[in-house]
Each structure stands twice: as structure tokens, then as C-alpha cells.
Amino acid sequence: MLLHQPDVLQGALELLDEDGLDGLTMRRLGARLNVRGGALYRHFPSKEALLDAMAEQLLEGVADADRPHDPWPERLRFLGRHLRQKLLTRRDAARVVAGTYTSGPNTQAVGRLAFQILSDAGFKPSQAGALHFAMFHFVLGHVIEEQAAAALGPEHDWAARIMKDPGYRGDLYQETLLELAKASQEERFEYGMKVFIDGARAQVGDL
Amino acid sequence: MLLHQPDVLQGALELLDEDGLDGLTMRRLGARLNVRGGALYRHFPSKEALLDAMAEQLLEGVADADRPHDPWPERLRFLGRHLRQKLLTRRDAARVVAGTYTSGPNTQAVGRLAFQILSDAGFKPSQAGALHFAMFHFVLGHVIEEQAAAALGPEHDWAARIMKDPGYRGDLYQETLLELAKASQEERFEYGMKVFIDGARAQVGDL
DNA sequence: ACCTGAACACCGTTCAAGT
């Protein structure tokens, strides 16, 4: 049976989920699709183009959750949450999206929505632009870290090693990092979003 | 003349500057040091270990600029600025630091300082931890983007391509992204820092 | 102790030739 672009994209996303970004090679993707690696170049001109298409797919629907009549801080919080949730559905998704510089429709829709929300809030275009970038840096950075920690797995026993370190006892910084790794990542995410949004509200005199 | 660890590290940083992270391979680094690639494994157990050492070196001195008697928002802004400046001194430095999970002395000192400043401001450990991560995500994301744009170079003529797009005229979002790319990155960085810091101040009742 | 030479097990990508 012949392969088509959507099959390759679908297979790539499945392989990403199973083996992670480092395990995603053209040869292995070919094998999964019963084809040699070189054959994939009939469907995508390069691995980079495939990764761009994957990033696009990973952002599908993220911009659809807006409630335009809610207050802007809620809309922004919602968008951030939705983006994080979507990225968490697929292994290494945040790294794929961060490592790509596409302007496909989904990518644009997400950026546009953040920009729109901030414009509605009263920010000047240059400010809305700066802030929408800052927000994506926060979300992507946060989820990259979450997914990197998940990949190490609980067996890495990072905690136990730190505990044994003689310098650990009474080191509030190390202790806190340890607690943070074990605590709810969602809670930490929400706190970051709140600080960001409160900072934005302060600019606009809404705080 | 025999090679030692510091020579390899120094050579790696120079090669990074000249050829970027993608151009940094063990074989090419060996060639630059008049040695075969395999010989480097006498000095670093893996490329990853070398990259960790590079990240450490890239953060040297960043935590030394603190003025403990200044108000905490100024201290935080200073640290963020200093980190950005340091990362900008070497090509792809932000990608190297972001892609690495060391806890060498310099890396720790930077994290510890941010944590200390936030603790002094009155944040609980878990909050200070969450915020210091958020701040690094912002700074690293910002500088990665700056350095990626710099690598494309002005000849990429991204601007001209967008201008030709029939959908461009009157598209405030695209227009703004374009302006943002041409505008002062420092200004955009400062604005992001201000929003973040004002958000933090709001949590602590200082706003 | 450090380096060479050579290999192992891979990469992304290209392209004539087959169907």
C-alpha cells in the first residue's frame, strides 16, 4: 500500500511518542512504515520540514478554546493552560515545538490569539508582541522541563543522590528544588502564569 | 604538546563561537586541537560531559554582580540582565545552557542567587523556586531566539518575504512581528523583565 | 598518560534504477 504525507506525519508522531525526539530518525520512521528511509523524501523535503509539520499538528486546536467575552486575564490563563495540556499529550512535544520556527496555520493561530487577547487588554502592538513571546517562552520552558524530568523516570533517583550529599542537610535551596520536583507541576505552572498575568495587569493599571 | 582538560574546554568554546552548536563535533574539535576525535575521550567521558563543562564556563561570574543592599526588584533585574549579557557573548550560548542539566558551581550559584533574592523579598521557598525557574525560562527563551535570529543573518530577508505575502497588508500581527524583529531586542527583554518583576511584586503586596 | 588507526553502529540525504 502506498504511503501519503498524512501517513508519514502520523507515523512520525507515534514514533515520537514511543521513542522520544532523540529516537526519531528517518531510517527508523521508514522501518515503522515498511519503507526505506530515503523513500520519505518523496513526502517531505527534509527532516526539518517533517518536524515543522509535526509542530503544526501538535498545536492543532489550541487556539479554539478562547472565550472572547471573558476578562482578558482569564482568557490568557486559559490559553496558557490549554497550550501546556496539549503539549503534555505527546512525549517531547515541547522540544519539537520550541525547536521549530514555522508559521503554519495552527502556530499562527496560537500566536495571533495571544496577541489579540493582549491587544484587547489595551497593550500597544509592540508590547503585546513582547508579552506573547514571553508567555510562550515560559510555557515551553516549563513543559520542556516537565517532559525532560519525565524522561529520566523515577528510577533515576535524583532525590536519593542529593540526600546523600553531605552538603545537602540544611541547604534550603537544594531542599526546595527537591520538593519542587516532587510537587505538583501543574501548581507550579499556575503560579508562574499568575505572576506573569499579574505583571501584565500592572502595566495596564488593572492592579 | 600534550592536551589538558582546560585546553579542550577552551577549544570547544572557540569552536562554538566560530561554527555554532551544530558545527561543534568531536572530530572537528579534535582537528582544531591537532588530535583525532577519539583522543578527546581521555579528557571528557562524553560529548555531553563536555557540553556540561561548557555551560558551566558560560555562566562564570554571572552570580557575582549582586548588590545585596539594593531593593530586591533591582537585584533581580540586574541578575537577569547580567545573565543575558553573558549569554550574548558567545554564539549559541543560550542553547548550550538550556540543553544541559548540570549542577556545577556556577550554575548553582546563579540559581542560588535568584532564589536568595526572592527569599529576601519574602517569598516562601516553593514560590521562590517556582519563580526562579520562570525567570530562567524567560531569559533563556529570549536569548535562544535572539541568537537564532542572529544566525539566520540579515541576508535571510525574512522581512521582504512577509511583505510580499498578499495576506500581509493590514495584518497587524504580522506587521508587529516584523517590527519586533527589527527593534531593539534589549528593549523587548527589559519589558519582559519588568512585567515579570511587577508580577512578583504584586504577590508580595509591594504593588 | 596520551594519542593513532581503525573500526562499530549509526546519522541525513541523494539518486539511478526498478515497478
Place this chain on the structure above:
DNA sequence: ACCTGAACACCGTTCAAGT
């Protein structure tokens, strides 16, 4: 039009053998 087979120009890493 799509795929195979085979190659090209690389990777990171290992290791016996040399000095």
C-alpha cells in the same frame, strides 16, 4: 508516482596498539 539499493559524507564512541 513511489520505492529500493547503494552510496556519500558525515556522526559519537571504543579500543588495541603505539610512543
